[in-house]
Every structure is written in structure tokens, then in C-alpha cells.
Amino acid sequence: MGLDYTTLDLLRQRHPAWRMLSSPHAPLVASFLHRVFIVPNERMIAQAELAEKLEDELFALRERLGGEAFPKTAMDYLNDWAGNDKGWLRKFYRQRSDEPYFDLTPASEKGIAWLGTLTERSFVGTESRLLTLFELLKQMDTGSQTDPETRIAELQQRRDEIDAEIAAVRDGEIPLLDDTGLKERFQQFIATSRELLSDFREVEHNFRALDREVRERIALWEGNKGDLLEEIMGERDAIASSDQGRSFRAFWDFLMSSSRQEAFSELLERVLALPAVAELEPDARTRRAHYDWLEAGEHTQRTVARLSQQLRRFLDDQAWLENRRIMDILRGIETKALGVRETPPSGDFGGIDEIAAEIELPMERPLFTPPLRPHISDRVIEADAVDLDTAVLFSQVVVDKAELSGHIRRSLQSVAQISLGELCEQWPLQQGLAELVTYLELASETGMGTIDEKAEELIVWDGTDPEGREQTRQVRLPKVIFVR
Numbered sequence: 001m002g003l004d005y006t007t008l009d010l011l012r013q014r015h016p017a018w019r020m021l022s023s024p025h026a027p028l029v030a031s032f033l034h035r036v037f038i039v040p041n042e043r044m045i046a047q048a049e050l051a052e053k054l055e056d057e058l059f060a061l062r063e064r065l066g067g068e069a070f071p072k073t074a075m076d077y078l079n080d081w082a083g084n085d086k087g088w089l090r091k092f093y094r095q096r097s098d099e100p101y102f103d104l105t106p107a108s109e110k111g112i113a114w115l116g117t118l119t120e121r122s123f124v125g126t127e128s129r130l131l132t133l134f135e136l137l138k139q140m141d142t143g144s145q146t147d148p149e150t151r152i153a154e155l156q157q158r159r160d161e162i163d164a165e166i167a168a169v170r171d172g173e174i175p176l177l178d179d180t181g182l183k184e185r186f187q188q189f190i191a192t193s194r195e196l197l198s199d200f201r202e203v204e205h206n207f208r209a210l211d212r213e214v215r216e217r218i219a220l221w222e223g224n225k226g227d228l229l230e231e232i233m234g235e236r237d238a239i240a241s242s243d244q245g246r247s248f249r250a251f252w253d254f255l256m257s258s259s260r261q262e263a264f265s266e267l268l269e270r271v272l273a274l275p276a277v278a279e280l281e282p283d284a285r286t287r288r289a290h291y292d293w294l295e296a297g298e299h300t301q302r303t304v305a306r307l308s309q310q311l312r313r314f315l316d317d318q319a320w321l322e323n324r325r326i327m328d329i330l331r332g333i334e335t336k337a338l339g340v341r342e343t344p345p346s347g348d349f350g351g352i353d354e355i356a357a358e359i360e361l362p363m364e365r366p367l368f369t370p371p372l373r374p375h376i377s378d379r380v381i382e383a384d385a386v387d388l389d390t391a392v393l394f395s396q397v398v399v400d401k402a403e404l405s406g407h408i409r410r411s412l413q414s415v416a417q418i419s420l421g422e423l424c425e426q427w428p429l430q431q432g433l434a435e436l437v438t439y440l441e442l443a444s445e446t447g448m449g450t451i452d453e454k455a456e457e458l459i460v461w462d463g464t465d466p467e468g469r470e471q472t473r474q475v476r477l478p479k480v481i482f483v484r
Contacts, residue, residue: 015107016086016087016088016105016107016108016111017107017108017110017111017114018111019086019087020086020088020107020108020111021111021114021115025070028057028061028070029081029088029108030111030112030115032053032054032057033088033089033104033108033112034112036050036053037103037104037109038104038109038112038194039283041292041295043103043201043295044094044101044102044103045101045102045103046099046100046101046102047075047078047091047099047100047101047102048099050078050102051074051075051078052074054074054077054078055073055074058070058074058077078091078102079091082102087105087107087108088104088105088107088108089102089103089104089105089108090102090103090104090105104201105201105205106201106202106205109201113194113195142154179275179276179279182274182276182277183276183277183279183280186271186277186280186282187280190282190286193286193289268286268287268289269287272286272287399431399434399435399438401438401441401442404435404438404439404442405442405446405448407423407426407427408423408442408448408482411423411426411427411482412482412483412484415484416483416484417481417482417483417484418481418482419457419479419480419481419482420439420440420443420449420457420459420479420480420481420482421457421458421459421479423439423482424436424439424459424461428461428462429459429461432461432463432473433473433475436459436461436475439480440480443480443482448482448483449480449481449482449483450480450481450483451478451479451480451481452478452479452480452481453478455478455479456476456477456478456479457476457477457478457479457480458474458475458476459474459475459476459477460472460473460474461473461474
């Protein structure tokens with residue numbers, strides 16, 4: 001962004017951080033918000049609690065500066081700071097809560113962070129930042145290198161440097177950082193940690209802006225529901241796949257690893273135990289910096305969850321409205337039908353269009369086929385004098401496949417699936433093995449059933465032996481399941 005006159009003039013008029021720094025109450029606003037929100041890493045404070053803390057702050061200032069220093073009440077100041085013309089605080093309501101809550105805006109945090117850079121530092125470290133910049137350049141150059149030979153040469157050079165360092169340590173030459181180097185790197189760690197928390201608040205603010213935009217579009221949308229969902233989810237995917245979204249997701253995956261959290265805690269404890277670092281008297285919250293990052297990241301995740309919840313609520317409301325409209329139409333039809341029941345109008349007073357158009361292509365019509373002329377002979381064929389057993393014609397077993405298919409469909413009307421054994425218990429086999437084979441044929445040909453090779457099933461039925469005596473028969477076969 002260019003810092004020309006027009007841009008800076010617009011920032012002076014509209015940016016909340018600039019308005020806060022130019023406010024006559026800037027020392028009160030910046031000091032109070034820094035002490036209450038930034039130092040303890042608070043992401044939301046209830047209205048009653050925040051008003052009580054501000055009232056104590058105002059009381060102490062009036063005792064020192066006089067009773068006319070800050071004439072308003074604490075609640076008036078908080079509402080003024082959260083107004084649209086200020087924008088230093090965000091006032092909102094949590095789910096299932098009637099009490100307002102306050103949170104610091106990213107613009108206010110940027111202004112307070114800039115005020116922190118105005119104080120004079122004991123010393124300005126440049127070596128660690130130069131090494132960080134050099135390392136970043138190396139990572140970008142190595143990470144974008146596509147030539148395998150160049151990558152291999154880089155790795156071999158790094159391996160040689162590590163081998164040389166290992167050899168020097170074995171020889172007793174252990175290079176150590178002096179106190180100045182330790183202090184400089186620790187100060188850079190603290191500054192980067194605070195900037196990371198500020199970045200989390202800004203990422204959360206961006207997702208809240210998306211959530212607010214989605215709510216506004218849902219409230220004002222009058223078109224097709226599918227078009228709205230496509231537009232909203234497209235923007236949601238665009239934010240998730242943006243540089244900011246991918247960076248946040250990679251950071252969150254890295255931080256959620258328990259092994260990395262333990263390693264970070266161990267490293268932090270060892271660094272804080274160094275005498276040079278202890279001389280700086282670091283803040284007690286430095287020991288739980290990574291837990292502050294986790295807490296800030298959870299707020300961002302909850303914002304995304306609220307966005308998804310709003311979309312689900314929209315779908316439920318739209319479905320309810322559509323169902324209600326359908327019921328209103330049906331009730332209107334019933335009312336009109338009852339009105340004309342006693343005195344129906346003459347002639348055709350209503351019609352229903354065809355549900356589909358009948359399309360017949362020219363090539364689908366069959367060609368003309370001449371009829372076959374049968375040749376009928378008038379000869380009489382005399383049968384040989386052979387005795388035949390005609391009872392065999394009446395002892396043939398014929399299985400009605402349509403009837404068995406009806407058994408399957410009727411059983412599946414009450415359940416989603418049924419096994420062949422359960423089907424045979426409900427509809428006992430009347431024709432024995434032939435009927436069982438027909439069930440297997442229906443399962444394989446019609447696609448109504450599946451066969452589980454890993455499970456077996458025992459099927460038992462009553463039959464007769466060749467001499468006509470009753471006999472119980474059984475067969476064990478892979479489990480056959482018929483589905484609806």
C-alpha cells in the first residue's frame with residue numbers, strides 16, 4: 001500500500017487504530033485494554049466484569065488527577081469504545097447467554113503494539129534477525145529448486161557441515177552463544193510470539209466478517225436456494241484455500257501434535273533456565289506461550305463452526321417453509337373440492353397434463369415381417385402299441401419363480417434386509433431343494449441379494465424320501481442376504 005496523501009487521509013478518518021491514537025483519552029484506552037486483554041491473553045470478557053475493572057481504573061485515576069478527569073461512568077466508556085464511530089472494542093452476545101461480552105479488535109491491538117515500539121530498548125539486536133532473514137532466503141531458494149542435482153548438492157553440503165560440527169564437538173570444541181546472543185534471540189522470540197497472537201485475532205476477525213456477510217445474504221436472499229449455497233460455499237472454499245487459510249491450517253496441524261507440544265515445553269523450560277535469559281526477568285506467561293496460541297486458535301475454529309451452524313439452520317428453515325407451502329396448497333385444493341362436491345360443474349373443469357412426453361424414434365419401429373404359412377398335413381399317425389407310464393407327467397416339480405419373488409418383496413416391506421434362512425423360516429420350503437436353488441437364482445440374477453462368503457447359514461426343511469416317509473433335511477451354505 002502506498003503512503004500517499006489521499007490514502008493517509010482516509011486512514012486518519014476511518015481506521016480505528018489511528019482514531020484511538022489521536023483520541024484525548026488514548027492513554028486510558030491503550031493502557032486499560034493492554035492490561036486487561038493483551039497481557040493475560042483474554043479473548044472475551046463479560047460486560048459486568050469488564051465494567052468493574054474499568055471502574056476501579058477510573059477511581060484510581062480520579063484520586064490522582066481529580067474528580068473531573070473522567071466524568072462518565074465505566075459502562076458509558078465501554079459502549080462508546082464499542083460504537084461504530086470508534087471500533088476499539090467488539091460487543092457481542094455468546095450463544096445461550098443474555099449477557100453482553102467484549103473483545104479487543106485487531107485494529108486496537110495493532111495500535112497498542114505500535115505504542116510498545118516507541119519505548120527505548122536496552123539494546124537493539126540485529127544478528128539474530130539477520131540470521132533469520134538469511135535462513136528464510138535459503139529455505140525459499142531450496143524449496144523452489146527443481147533440479148535434482150542441485151538439491152543433492154545442497155544436501156551433501158549440509159551433511160558435510162554437520163559432519164564437521166560433530167567432529168569439532170568430539171574434539172572438545174563446543175561453540176556456545178554468549179549472553180548477548182542469548183538475550184537477543186530471546187527478545188526476538190518474545191516479539192514473534194506476541195505478533196502471532198495478534199495475527200490470530202486478525203484471522204478470527206476475517207472469519208467473523210465472512211460469517212456476518214453470510215447472515216446478511218441469507219436474510220435478504222430471494223432467489224434459488226441452490227444458487228445461494230453455491231455462492232456461499234464457493235467463498236468459504238476460497239478463504240480456506242487462500243494463503244491465509246492454508247497457513248493457518250498448517251500452523252494448527254503443527255501445534256495440535258502432542259509430541260511437538262512436549263518438545264516445545266521442554267525447550268522453553270531449558271531456555272528460561274539459562275542465566276542470561278533469567279536476567280531479562282521474562283513474564284511468567286512466557287512458559288505457557290504455546291497454550292495461549294492454542295486458546296487463540298480455538299476461537300478461530302469456533303468461528304468456522306458457527307458459520308457451518310448458520311448454513312444448517314438456513315437449510316432447516318427453508319425446508320420447513322417449503323413444506324408449509326405445500327401443505328397450504330393441499331389444504332386449498334381440499335377446500336375447493338369440498339365446495340364443489342354437492343354441485344359439481346358441468347363439462348370438463350380440470351385437467352392433468354401428461355407426466356412425460358412419449359417419444360418414438362423412426363428407427364425404433366419394427367420392420368414389416370410377412371406371416372409364415374403353416375403346412376398342415378391330413379395324415380393320421382398311429383401310435384405304437386407301447387405301454388407308457390403317464391403318471392410321470394404329473395410328478396414333475398415346477399417352482400413358481402414369481403411367487404418366490406413375491407415372498408421376498410413382501411418380507412422386505414417391513415425390514416431393510418433379510419437373510420435366506422430367515423426367509424425360509426417365514427415362508428417354509430414346499431418343494432425342497434429345487435425351491436432353495438430358485439432362491440439362489442433370484443439372488444444372483446435379479447440383483448436383489450448379496451452373498452457373504454465369510455459367514456455360513458444352516459437351512460432346514462421337512463421333506464419325504466423316495467419311499468414316501470417324512471424326513472428332515474438341512475443344508476449349510478454361504479449367507480445370502482436380500483436387500484430392499
